[in-house]
Amino acid sequence: MRFGYHVKLAGSPVSAIKGGEEAGCDTIQMFPGSPRQWGTPKASDEDARAFREAKAEAGIDPVIIHSIYLVNIASPSDQVFGRSVSSLVSALGKADKLGANAVVTHIGNHKGEGERSGLERIAAAVNSCLERSPGESMLLLETTAGAGTSIGGRFEQFGEVFDISGAPDRLGICLDTCHVYAAGYDISTPGGVDAALEELDKFIGLDRIKLLHLNDSKAECGSHTDRHEHIGQGMIGMEAFRYIVNHEALVELPAIIELAHGGSNPDDIGLLRSLVDG
Ligand SMILES: [Zn+2]
Ligand SMILES: [Zn+2]
Numbered sequence: 001m002r003f004g005y006h007v008k009l010a011g012s013p014v015s016a017i018k019g020g021e022e023a024g025c026d027t028i029q030m031f032p033g034s035p036r037q038w039g040t041p042k043a044s045d046e047d048a049r050a051f052r053e054a055k056a057e058a059g060i061d062p063v064i065i066h067s068i069y070l071v072n073i074a075s076p077s078d079q080v081f082g083r084s085v086s087s088l089v090s091a092l093g094k095a096d097k098l099g100a101n102a103v104v105t106h107i108g109n110h111k112g113e114g115e116r117s118g119l120e121r122i123a124a125a126v127n128s129c130l131e132r133s134p135g136e137s138m139l140l141l142e143t144t145a146g147a148g149t150s151i152g153g154r155f156e157q158f159g160e161v162f163d164i165s166g167a168p169d170r171l172g173i174c175l176d177t178c179h180v181y182a183a184g185y186d187i188s189t190p191g192g193v194d195a196a197l198e199e200l201d202k203f204i205g206l207d208r209i210k211l212l213h214l215n216d217s218k219a220e221c222g223s224h225t226d227r228h229e230h231i232g233q234g235m236i237g238m239e240a241f242r243y244i245v246n247h248e249a250l251v252e253l254p255a256i257i258e259l260a261h262g263g264s265n266p267d268d269i270g271l272l273r274s275l276v277d278g
Contacts, residue, residue, distance in 0.1 A: 001212075001245050001250070001251055001252070001253060001254075001255050001272075001276065002026035002027045002061070002062075002253075002254045002255065003025065003026055003027065003214075003254075003255050003257065003269045003272050003273060004020060004023075004025035004026055004027035004028045004029065004060070004254065004255070004256055004257070004269070005020065005023050005025055005028065005029070005256065005257050005258075005259075005261050005268075005269065006028075006029040006030070006066065006256055006257075006258045007019040007020045007023065007025070007028050007029070007030055008030075009030055009031060009033075012047055012050070012051075013030075013043055013047050013048075013050075013051045013098055014047065014050045014051045014054050016028055016030040016063075017051060017054040017055050017058055017060055017063075018054065020058065020060050021054075021058040021060065022262075023261055023262060023269070024269055024270070025060060025269065026059070026060065026061070026254075027060060027061060027062055027063070027064070027254040027255075027256065028060055028063055028064070028256075029063075029064040029065070029066050029104070029256040029258075030063070030064075030065060030066065031065070031066055031068060032065050032067070032068065032090070032091040032094050032095075032103075033068070034068070035066075035068045035069045036068065036069055036070065037068070037070075038068070038070060038083055038087060039087075039090075040087065040090035040091055040093075040094055042094075043094055043097050043098055047098075048097045048098055048099075051098045051099065052098065052099045055099060061101075062100070062101035062102065062254050063095075063098065063099065063100035063101060064100065064101065064102050064103075064104055064140075064211060064254070064256060065091050065094065065095050065100050065102070065103045065104070065137075066103075066104050066105075067087065067088055067091055067103060067104065067105035067106070068087060068091075069106075070083070070084070070087070071084040071087055071088060071105055071106065071108060072084050072107075072108030072109065073085065073088070073105070073107060073108055073121060073122050073125035073126075074107055074108040074109055074110045074118035074119075074121050074122050074151050075108055075109075075110075075111065075121065076110065076111055076112075076113040076117065076121075077111075081121060081125065084108070084125065085125050085128050085129055085132075088103060088105060088125070088129045088139065089128075089129055089132045089133050091103045092129060092130075092133035092135065092137050092139065093133060093135065095135070095137035096133070096135030096136065096137050100137060101137060101138065102137055102138040102139070102140050102172070102210060102211065103137060103138070103139055103140065104140040104141075104142055104174045104211060105139070105140070105141060105142065106142050106144060106152070107122055107141055107142070107144065107150070107151045107152045108122075108150065108151065109148060109149040109150040109151060110149050110151060111149055112149055115151065115157070118149075118151045119151065119157060119160045119161055119164060120164060122141070122151065122161050122165075123160075123161050123164035123165035124165075126139060126141075126161065126165045126168065126171055127165050127166070127168065130168050130170050130171070136170075137170070138170045138171070138172050138210060139170060139171055139172070140171075140172045140173055140174045140210050140211055141158060141161065141171070141172075141173050141174070142173070142174040142176055142179070142213070143155075143158075143173065143174065143175055143176050143179050143180050143183065144176075144179050144183065144226070145178075145179045145182035145183050145219075145223075145224050145225060145226040146179075146182075146183040146184070146224050147224040147225065147226065148224075152179075153179075153183035153184070153224065154183070155199050155200045155202075155203040155204055156203045158173055158203060158204045159202075159203030159204055162204060162208070171208070172208050172209065172210035172211070173204060173208050173209055173210065173211075174209075174210065174211040174212070174213060175200070175209050175211070175212050175213070176212075176213035176215065176258075177212070177213065177214055177215055177216070177217070177236060177240075177241075177244065178213070178215035178216065178217040178226065178227070178228050178229070178234075178236070179213070179226060180196060181217045181221050181235065181236050182217055182219050182220075182221070182222070182223050182224055182225055182226055182227075183222075183224065184221060184222040184224075185199070185221075186221045187236060187240055187244075188221070188235060188236050188237055188240050189239075189240060190239075190240070190243040192240070193240060193243055193244060193247065197247075197249060206249050209249075209250070209253060210253070211253060211254055211255075211256065212244075212250060212253050212254070212255040212256070213255075213256050213257075213258055214231065214241065214244070214245075214255045214256070214257050214268075214272065215228040215229065215231075215257065215258050215259060216228070216229040216230060216231050216232060216233055216234030216235070216236045216237070216241070217229055217234045217235045217236050218234055218235070219235070220235060221235065228258055228259055229259075230259055230265070230266045230268055231257070231259075231266070231268045231271050231272060232271065233266070238275070241272065241275055242275040245272055245275050245276050246275070246276060246277050255272070257269060257272070
């Protein structure tokens with residue numbers, strides 16, 4: 001398993017590679033620009049050259065782009081929906097230009113319009129994004145804690161999105177351990193991990209998992225509350241992470257830790273590496 005952090009951008013895209021290298025990452029995740037503003041800053045040819053060169057030199061692979069917080073592809077508002085799709089299209093374009101492998105996005109919420117309508121919106125957004133992005137980068141939908149009217153807390157919802165959209169090859173999912181646990185899948189034991197993966201396999205297919213977000217959870221299972229905790233210090237616990245990082249269905253995946261790192265923070269990557277057998 002390759003481990004990395006979500007790293008901050010400090011100016012040009014290459015700063016993310018430098019930050020990842022300093023933090024000892026094998027892989028990184030970054031925003032395409034400011035996560036609270038619509039509009040993706042374009043990468044120049046020079047940015048792309050510098051990024052690809054630094055990435056190869058540092059051996060950081062894959063690079064994942066995390067969509068901005070404003071994206072809501074389940075939104076009943078045509079304006080928000082349209083902006084969200086455009087934002088993902090520009091993030092996918094940026095990923096292709098920089099040599100990043102995928103764009104991961106939260107799905108959003110249906111705001112009371114009903115789950116079915118939300119799922120149809122998401123499927124339409126997926127198809128529109130991929131049609132408008134002729135490159136190779138994948139679009140990954142992230143599992144959520146399932147709070148309120150948000151979609152993505154149940155694996156069957158992803159199954160429906162795959163069915164309605166026709167399951168394009170470049171569509172995958174990102175499994176976030178904290179979100180899945182908060183959504184109600186008790187993955188704090190090996191048996192619980194296996195049960196959740198079996199459920200996921202039934203509705204989506206294990207081969208569609210392209211990325212892991214490894215975060216422990218401050219909040220209880222089924223609380224629908226998204227509060228990340230350092231590895232082994234939360235409700236999921238060390239033994240579950242030991243099982244996850246050695247699980248044959250997951251071991252080839254990149255894993256991003258979405259926690260504060262550096263300074264006085266715990267060395268989550270070092271800890272996870274120490275849990276890997278052999
Ligand atoms: Zn996540
Ligand atoms: Zn989260």
